[in-house]
Amino acid sequence: MAAGSGKSNGEDSGTDTSVPQVEVRTLADLARVAGVSAGTVSRALAGKSLVNTETRERIQALARQYGFRPNQMASKLRSRRTGVIGVVIPLGHEKRQSISDPFFLTLLGQLADQLTESGYDLMLSRAIPDGTTDWLERITGSGMVDGVLVIGQSDQSEIIDRVAAHYRPLVVWGNHREGQVHCVVGTDNEHGGRLSAEHLIASGARRLAFLGDTTGIEIAMRRRGAAAAAQDAGLPLTHIPVALANAEMGPQIKAALAMPDLDYDGIVCASDLIAMSALRVLYETGRAVPDDTQIVGFDDLPLAAQTMPPLTTIRQEIGDGARVMVEKLKSRIEGEDTSSLAMAPTLIVRRTTLR
Amino acid sequence: MAAGSGKSNGEDSGTDTSVPQVEVRTLADLARVAGVSAGTVSRALAGKSLVNTETRERIQALARQYGFRPNQMASKLRSRRTGVIGVVIPLGHEKRQSISDPFFLTLLGQLADQLTESGYDLMLSRAIPDGTTDWLERITGSGMVDGVLVIGQSDQSEIIDRVAAHYRPLVVWGNHREGQVHCVVGTDNEHGGRLSAEHLIASGARRLAFLGDTTGIEIAMRRRGAAAAAQDAGLPLTHIPVALANAEMGPQIKAALAMPDLDYDGIVCASDLIAMSALRVLYETGRAVPDDTQIVGFDDLPLAAQTMPPLTTIRQEIGDGARVMVEKLKSRIEGEDTSSLAMAPTLIVRRTTLR
DNA sequence: TTGAAAGCGCTAACAC
DNA sequence: GTGTTAGCGCTTTCAA
Numbered sequence: 001m002a003a004g005s006g007k008s009n010g011e012d013s014g015t016d017t018s019v020p021q022v023e024v025r026t027l028a029d030l031a032r033v034a035g036v037s038a039g040t041v042s043r044a045l046a047g048k049s050l051v052n053t054e055t056r057e058r059i060q061a062l063a064r065q066y067g068f069r070p071n072q073m074a075s076k077l078r079s080r081r082t083g084v085i086g087v088v089i090p091l092g093h094e095k096r097q098s099i100s101d102p103f104f105l106t107l108l109g110q111l112a113d114q115l116t117e118s119g120y121d122l123m124l125s126r127a128i129p130d131g132t133t134d135w136l137e138r139i140t141g142s143g144m145v146d147g148v149l150v151i152g153q154s155d156q157s158e159i160i161d162r163v164a165a166h167y168r169p170l171v172v173w174g175n176h177r178e179g180q181v182h183c184v185v186g187t188d189n190e191h192g193g194r195l196s197a198e199h200l201i202a203s204g205a206r207r208l209a210f211l212g213d214t215t216g217i218e219i220a221m222r223r224r225g226a227a228a229a230a231q232d233a234g235l236p237l238t239h240i241p242v243a244l245a246n247a248e249m250g251p252q253i254k255a256a257l258a259m260p261d262l263d264y265d266g267i268v269c270a271s272d273l274i275a276m277s278a279l280r281v282l283y284e285t286g287r288a289v290p291d292d293t294q295i296v297g298f299d300d301l302p303l304a305a306q307t308m309p310p311l312t313t314i315r316q317e318i319g320d321g322a323r324v325m326v327e328k329l330k331s332r333i334e335g336e337d338t339s340s341l342a343m344a345p346t347l348i349v350r351r352t353t354l355r
Numbered sequence: 356m357a358a359g360s361g362k363s364n365g366e367d368s369g370t371d372t373s374v375p376q377v378e379v380r381t382l383a384d385l386a387r388v389a390g391v392s393a394g395t396v397s398r399a400l401a402g403k404s405l406v407n408t409e410t411r412e413r414i415q416a417l418a419r420q421y422g423f424r425p426n427q428m429a430s431k432l433r434s435r436r437t438g439v440i441g442v443v444i445p446l447g448h449e450k451r452q453s454i455s456d457p458f459f460l461t462l463l464g465q466l467a468d469q470l471t472e473s474g475y476d477l478m479l480s481r482a483i484p485d486g487t488t489d490w491l492e493r494i495t496g497s498g499m500v501d502g503v504l505v506i507g508q509s510d511q512s513e514i515i516d517r518v519a520a521h522y523r524p525l526v527v528w529g530n531h532r533e534g535q536v537h538c539v540v541g542t543d544n545e546h547g548g549r550l551s552a553e554h555l556i557a558s559g560a561r562r563l564a565f566l567g568d569t570t571g572i573e574i575a576m577r578r579r580g581a582a583a584a585a586q587d588a589g590l591p592l593t594h595i596p597v598a599l600a601n602a603e604m605g606p607q608i609k610a611a612l613a614m615p616d617l618d619y620d621g622i623v624c625a626s627d628l629i630a631m632s633a634l635r636v637l638y639e640t641g642r643a644v645p646d647d648t649q650i651v652g653f654d655d656l657p658l659a660a661q662t663m664p665p666l667t668t669i670r671q672e673i674g675d676g677a678r679v680m681v682e683k684l685k686s687r688i689e690g691e692d693t694s695s696l697a698m699a700p701t702l703i704v705r706r707t708t709l710r
Numbered sequence: 711t712t713g714a715a716a717g718c719g720c721t722a723a724c725a726c
Numbered sequence: 727g728t729g730t731t732a733g734c735g736c737t738t739t740c741a742a
Contacts, residue, residue, distance in 0.1 A: 026719055037729045042721060052727060071498035073432040074719035078734050082428065084478070099464035100657075102457060109454035116481045121499075123439070124477045126467050143426035143735085144476075276661050283663060302455075306631050308638060308663045381735055392713045397737060407711060429735035433718050498719085 024066035033066070034059050045070060084121045085329065086145035087111060090135065090154050091128050099126055101245035102273065103299050103318070104151050107173060110322035111149060118326060120146070129156050133163050140167040147329045149173070153184070154216045171329045173321065175218045176340040183332065184340040185325045189218050192314040192345035193225025196268045196296040199312070199347055201233050203354040205266025205294050208237040211253065211278060212270020213244055219270045222298060226268045237268070244270065250277055257281045265293050272297040272304045275311055279352065295352040309351035317343055379421035388421070389414050400425060439476045440684065441500035442466060443491065445509050446483050454481055456600035457628065458654050458673070459506050462528060465677035466504060473681060475501070484511050488518050495522040502684045504528070508539070509571045526684045528676065530573045531695040538687065539695040540680045544573050547669040547700035548580025551623045551651040554667070554702055556588050558709040560621025560649050563592040566608065566633060567625020568599055574625045577653060581623045593619070600628055608632045613640045620648055627652035627659045630666055634707065650707040664706035672698055 024030050027038040027045075034041065036055065043051045044059035062068075076082045087108065089099050099105065108124070115122050123145060127135035136156075140148050140163060147169030150160060157180065164170050164182035176184045197208060208230050214220040223239060230237035242252040253274065257264075258281050269275035275297030279289060287293050289309065297304055297313035304311040321343065328338040349355070379385050382393040382400075389396065391410065398406045399414035417423075431437045442463065444454050454460065463479070470477050478500055482490035491511075495503050495518060502524030505515060512535065519525050519537035531539045552563060563585050569575040578594060585592035597607040608629065612619075613636050624630035630652030634644060642648050644664065652659055652668035659666040676698065683693040704710070 027721095028719080038719090039721080039730075040728055043728085046721085050727065055727085067492070067496065069492070069496040069498070071432075071719050073428055073437065073498055074734090075721075076734095077426075077428040077432050077736085078719080078721045080734070087479075099467055100461070102460070105457070105460040105464060106455065108463075109460060112454055112479055112481050122479045124442075124467055124479050126471045137422070137424070141422065141424040143424070143428050276658070280661050280663065303631070303658065306635050308635065310635075382737095383735080393735090394714080394737075395712055398712090401737085405711065410711085426735050429718090430737075431718095432720090432734090433736045433738085435718070 022066075024068045027070065030059070030063060030066065030068050034062050042070075082144060082146050083119065084123050084145045085115050086123045086125060086139045086142075086148040087151060088125045088127050088136065088139055088148060089151045090156050091126060101271075102301055102303075103271065103316075106301065107151055107318050107322060110319050111151075111325065114322050114326040118330060129154070129159065131159075133159050136160065136163045137167075140170065147171075147333050149325055149329060152216065153218065157217055168335075169329060169332045171325050171332065171338075173325060175221050176342045177217070180340065183328055183338050184342075185321055185328065186218070186342060187316045187321075187345045188342040189221035189345075190225035190228075192298060192316075193222035193227075193268065194229045195225075195345065195347045196222070196298065196314050197226035197229035197237065197266075199349070199353060200266035200268065200294055200296060201229065201235065203266075203290075203294055206235060207264050208235055208266045208268065209264040210237055210239050210268045210270070211242055211256070211274050213241045214239070214270075216244075219244070222268075222270060238264070242274065245273055249274065253277045254281050258285045260285060262287060262293065267293060267295045269295060269297050272299045272301045272311060272313055275313065275352070276303070276307055279307055279311070290352050290354050294354060296347075297352075300348050304348075305350065307352075312350045312353040313348050315346045315348050379423045382425065385414070385418060385421065385423050389417050397425075437499060437501050438474065439478050439500045440470050441478045441480060441494045441497075441503040442506060443480045443482050443494055443503060444506045445490065445511050446481060456626075457656055457658075458626065458671075461656065462506055462673050462677060465674050466506075466680065469677050469681040473685060484509070484514065486514075488514050491515060491518045492522075495525065502526075502688050504680055504684060507571065508573065512572055523690070524684060524687045526680050526687065526693070528680060530576050531697045532572070535695065538683055538693050539697075540676055540683065541573070541697060542671045542676075542700045543697040544576035544700075545580035545583075547653060547671075548577035548582075548623065549584045550580075550700060550702045551577070551653065551669050552581035552584035552592065552621075554704070554708060555621035555623065555649055555651060556584065556590065558621075558645075558649055561590060562619050563590055563621045563623065564619040565592055565594050565623045565625070566597055566611070566629050568596045569594070569625075571599075574599070577623075577625055592623070597629065599626060604629065605632055609636050612636045615640060617642060617648065622648060622650045624650060624652050627654045627656045627666060627668055630668065630707070631658070631662055634662055634666070645707050645709050649709060651702075652707075655703050659703075660705065662707075667705045667708040668703050670701045670703050 027041045031038045031041045041059055044056040112122050129135050150172040153174030161181045172182050172184045174184050174186045175189050210223045210226050212219050214223050227237050240256045243249040275295050282289055282293055297311045300313045300315035304313045331338050382396045386393040386396045396414055399411040467477050480494055484490050505527040508529030516536045527537050527539045529539050529541045530544050565578045565581050567574050569578050582592050595611045598604040630650050637644055637648055652666045655668045655670035659668045686693050
């Protein structure tokens, strides 16, 4: 409430309820009004115990009355703790693109929840990697954040490693790799890709394709898993590198699949989004799913259950992921060390596969 | 790059390329190394013209070499300008819920792009309104941000108004209403609702329903527009208040629509998400869309074109919206006044309606 | 063109 | 318990 608003403050010790016109913008101002020192006000507002309960309450009431809020910049500067976590989404290989991948957006939402719950604010940065560590160090080195969360390694794994070597409070969503310095939380993408292809094969598919650009390591691993499964079965797997989440995706998928004599009967998709697009293209060209062509997605977005037919997909536990990332980050802020975590993906069988 | 890394810096004036082990964390540190004063370093790094070009370049090179970055908190405190915009999503009536509405998430992504482009950082807050202005004033009054963007008024219009009365740099996404103090950018929801119902009626629907909770004013206006159109045509419009974007949505829609003798032949949906869910329920119960029941969504998310059949919907120009919000906010930060804007929605006819 | 000095508003020792 | 003091690291007059 603004100074002068109707907040009558019943506890006030008998004085006029209207608030005088003094501007209270600083601790010192409030201290003057309260007849104490700035230090006491600071302690009272911070709820520190070393302050007389009565004065504390009086000061807090006064603060409310005048709509006073301590300046965070000053507070943070002095206490060398910002209470802010930086969240970065590297736009990596998909330049000029906006943050549009629904998986990342959902992860972002979950991270916002978790961070809020832990009392942190979230500073969001869109970063366009440029071959140097700069896009990340602009954030880690800014003095603005207590820690940094990176959403998606894309193809920046080495660069992130370089920063992680001297900046500890950093946790990344992505794919763990042997010898990687930075702490990664993510899905076991290779296993996910394998599950996907294995299920298609078990359902009778024999001519497999993988749909999705593999510049980012996460997707590359999904493909690798799928390829391994195909090889184990002595089957081919064609790679069709379509864009992951931008305007080109649709047309590219169309170009790849919209032929009446389509040769694939099993498609491993890099994401649910791609799968949905593929589903649509196949439908338009008169291919029946799953009878002519079977499809498996990746992510298990809420929408995956809503497609027609509902999508068989590989589930990533995104809520758990966010929780773990924030936990690990908090540990790292405390100076502890944390290990990476690859969470097991699960196959969710719906109706775009025969079984 | 960390101090001591391989950055050899060819321009260095003939000294050893290895960087000495002095810690350079502050302007003063760098000033000492450069043999100048802190003030000069500050000016040089800010690219101010009043500094000798040569010294400026020397200092900038040094800064790069030592991986020095000015502490933002200090800078912001001193310059009384944070370069940060707060973005708040009030979780309003859908308590205990996480940020999951894809429309808001997409808007958020667009805002991130626009703000980045304008040189601002974005501080994201999830807010749980509590009947007071507190959830908003915690942000506006924190001294952490130069301005605030609110995504979705929900049912908080009056409370936002109260804050806007004394906090100028505030722009809200939502529905404009007569006499509203705060600056709102959004779609003309009432008109959108009207378009939706009119199209259903023109396509032959006679027993209309509106699907969606109307606690938030945006949705309430959509319904009002639809109701007006129905009334003009002398037709009934039943309101079925289902959740907007959480786990309950699916079951609620199912409960509302999954009856073989369903009486509605035209459904105005509060969002594309609801429409997609409805589509699916109708399909499962054997109702043909659009032949038995016609559906119109709202938002025109990218996914709306991917459903089967593709969704007839009311398009909100979300990219334009974000652009306008940021523009207006910048104006308000400059002290100018800005008026609200209700953008005209457009009907996108696809295949969930008969024409 | 540069240096010196005075804060931005707050917190945390250290006294009393 | 509370006041006093000394900065956190930076920017910006004001002089030189």
